[in-house]
Amino acid sequence: MDVLAFFSSGDGWGRPWVLDVELVESLRFGPSANCTDLDVAIALTRLLYDDFVAHGTNGQGRHLDDENVPVVMKAHRAVLERLAPEPPDWPFRTFDGPRGFGTYWRANGMSGSWQARRDCIEQILGPTRDALEDLQELEYERRFTKGPSGSFKNLIFAANGVKPEIVLRDAVNNEAEIVRHADTCLVFTDPLSLHGLTWRQMVAWWQKNHQPDADERTAANGLYRSLDSVPEQLVMRTYCARYAEEGGFDLPALIPQVYLHYDPYTCRSGKQSWALYRQRMDFLLLAPDRSRIVIEVDGVQYYGRKNPPNEHGKVTWTAVPRLYAEMVAEDRRLRLAGYEIYRFGGYELTAPGGEQLLAGFFTSLLTRHQKPTP
Template structure:
């Protein structure tokens, strides 16, 4: 099979090569072309056959063919990146520039344009989530490096201490981490490990039926789309205030603790694109007696503005709409559209 033979068989579903131009937008097409041309200019076919799987760590993505079937450099590269979306291509482009001696001429403008495209500018760090007991107590172990340590109640929360990948935190990443964290045997397959992790994460929702509905609707996506999709992470600490309202009052202080110290759910679609999901119960906008509380509502919308200005996307679900019989279908459609937006 050759490129000029009418791009037949397994290659027929992939885009034909086009002459590379400096792109104005970051897309699968422009990123793929820049990666292909950068690698083709730098390496021989024989070198790419070794570099792509061994040094860059790519997997062959065409099920009915092997790398030996690709007899040109371009088709070889396409076979390793086929089906990869923008976040994954961005991660690959960064690795190529960091680890291989190649010209940055085609990739650097795309990376710069991507970095200007919004989202959160700083990398994710200190991912503390799924608390199912008393609030953890933290100290700054190294204030210069922003290294924290949980000195009390660590057993009631989870801490993902690994670097969050550029192309997002997938459920498969959490499964691999959970296997190591819990010392689970290699003989236990990913599905079994995933079920155990799912149960631990769900326990952090403390029987909140509306939040459990959201969590379960997203978990169904793991069955439909595999574990290699972004994870839905529950009860993620956003702010940390070591004091409670009671402790402040005992010291004669009238300030209330920081608002929204935990997010209901967080999805890390990439190193820049973070989506917050909030499930609004009555406590978000009403007093204990059920009367509307304008102060609570004002605090909620002010925090939403702050998050959006910081680069997060925020989506809210009303408790009442999740009590509707069609809530499951509504959530499934929402997650489909959200995933499409992030491609």
């Protein structure tokens, strides 16, 4: 998308380009009908970068003025927040005046150097430009890979107890809302970052919504305790121990008890449709390379039926080929949809060396799914 898409000219005979304020302001409330948010963010970043560099050097070639540059800044921030890159922190809001770039550079020793002013704009907008270029590259690569289709919208996890009842509050925009039993799960709806979902991002979400007065470490402890009630304790403890290591907060978050599918009906209601098999997964990782990784710990109930106790009170299980066939059929469907699935037998994790087995697995998994290098 070219920056001039935001402008219109009057008669085409040398009249200056005029910002389409209505178009730019509409970007604050949702994506453009004609362009992706990524294309818009790149174009607005380039527009702001070029105009402020022009103002700080020879003063020529600007498209914006003091009246409309704040409009572009607000739209730019809104689009970036939808995409997830951190918006720039502007120390000024206009070109001239008390809150202008000129006042800022004079107050910060840049009056005699065009290069210093260029460096200032690079420091403000450079990280945004680089993040958008990374995202653009990932989008390009995604078109030629077989990763999951669709976009991230919400995550219902840490499910424990009665199944939550969900409605589509806005069926056009696919906005889901839990109307009953919201206390039996957690719901993450923040934008997904360029490189998956990290523990730090999960903690920031928890801090904002559940412990606003806590520092990061305290909030992390509170979030971990809320997740530490799942049956697969060993998997959770082994992986989460990495959060305490150097750089651990920037590892992908291990998300337990995730609703990967959702059938609104239940067995108890007598109305379950059985259209979706095995709706809840043990663990999900949203990796830096945009892979979606499902980890399952299989007890005997996954492939067998419990028999009544014998005369000695001993309980046995009988293998049920139908249950096994349903499990592997669902695995095939998920793999074809672009998910990776890893299964552990409960027996191998309870045997001696189970923790070491998991630690080695997670080391290999994280190495395999690192953030792509430019």
